[in-house]
Amino acid sequence: MLLPLQVFCSLTGWLALYLVFSQSQRGPEWNCRLVTLTHGVFIVILTAYVVFIDGPWPFTHAGTDNTVLQTQALAICLGYFFFDMGWCLCYGSEGPVMLAHHVASITGILLALTMGKSGCETCAAIFGSELTNPLLQSRWFLRKLGRYDSVLGDAVDVLFIVLFATVRVGVGSLLFYHEMVSARPSLVTKVGGVVMYMLAWLFMVDIAKFAVKKSRAKYKRWADNRRLDEGKMDGCSEKMKDE
Numbered sequence: 244m245l246l247p248l249q250v251f252c253s254l255t256g257w258l259a260l261y262l263v264f265s266q267s268q269r270g271p272e273w274n275c276r277l278v279t280l281t282h283g284v285f286i287v288i289l290t291a292y293v294v295f296i297d298g299p300w301p302f303t304h305a306g307t308d309n310t311v312l313q314t315q316a317l318a319i320c321l322g323y324f325f326f327d328m329g330w331c332l333c334y335g336s337e338g339p340v341m342l343a344h345h346v347a348s349i350t351g352i353l354l355a356l357t358m359g360k361s362g363c364e365t366c367a368a369i370f371g372s373e374l375t376n377p378l379l380q381s382r383w384f385l386r387k388l389g390r391y392d393s394v395l396g397d398a399v400d401v402l403f404i405v406l407f408a409t410v411r412v413g414v415g416s417l418l419f420y421h422e423m424v425s426a427r428p429s430l431v432t433k434v435g436g437v438v439m440y441m442l443a444w445l446f447m448v449d450i451a452k453f454a455v456k457k458s459r460a461k462y463k464r465w466a467d468n469r470r471l472d473e474g475k476m477d478g479c480s481e482k483m484k485d486e
Contacts, residue, residue: 246318246356253322257282261326273387275330276380282323283376289316290370294363301367301418306427309355309362316366321352344442348372351435361432364422368439371411371418378403404454412447415440 257278264274294301297312309317328345331337337345348369355365382399385391419440422428428436 246314249315249318250322250325253319254325255322257323257326261330271330271334272336275327276383278323279327280377280380280384282320283373283380286316286320286323287370287373287377289319290366290373293366294370299363301364302421305364305422305425306361306429306432307363309359313362313366314356316369317352317356317362320369321349321356324349324352340442340445344446347435347438347442351432351439354432354435358429358432361428364418364428364436367418368415368436371415372439372443374410375403375406378406400454400457404450407447407450411443415443 260281261274261278264277265271267274293310293312293316297310298304299307299310324345328342328349331342331345351365351368355361378399382391382396382403385393385396385399390396419436422436423433
């Protein structure tokens with residue numbers, strides 16, 4: 244009975260925070276993304292403590308019994324995903340891939356909580372997944388504020404791409420391997436790991452396409468500006484000759 248209560252309290256807390264942010268009259272998506280940003284920062288700090296300090300180490304103890312702190316972190320995260328999934332369905336803001344990610348995340352956390360096992364690797368997966376989330380939200384806010392086309396916007400994009408590739412895909416691949424070769428995790432947990440790993444690669448493909456597109460646009464803008472500057476210099480030179 245304690246576990247459902249924890250999840251319900253988490254859901255209520257995130258909903259209450261959304262209602263508080265709604266007082267700003269900025270719009271539903273702005274308020275929801277503020278909640279998402281808050282959750283991202285909080286859950287990254289919490290799962291980092293769970294994984295790197297409290298333990299056990301997910302690469303060697305996959306499938307072991309959940310600790311109290313792991314259970315609390317998963318319950319908090321599950322409450323948030325229930326809130327965000329409900330918001331996305333209500334406003335129709337996300338496509339099928341993101342909705343599939345939400346469903347897979349909710350299912351994976353529910354499995355870890357109900358079975359009482361695999362909490363360490365689930366928390367590690369949440370840490371890797373949410374690490375880039377604050378950057379993603381920051382990018383959206385910069386666009387809305389008209390400050391995305393700047394050095395800060397470029398820095399956010401580069402950091403997001405690097406972290407996603409190195410942590411979520413790179414370290415995530417290592418975690419996925421240890422999950423698959425370990426005898427402790429259940430079959431259904433391993434299937435869930437396969438689904439999440441495939442979704443990570445789908446996101447990685449989209450991010451790679453975005454990186455190539457933005458790089459080409461940046462290069463084209465730089466080349467156009469250079470030609471423009473050269474044209475101005477040639478014009479000045481001709482004018483000086485005439486004088």
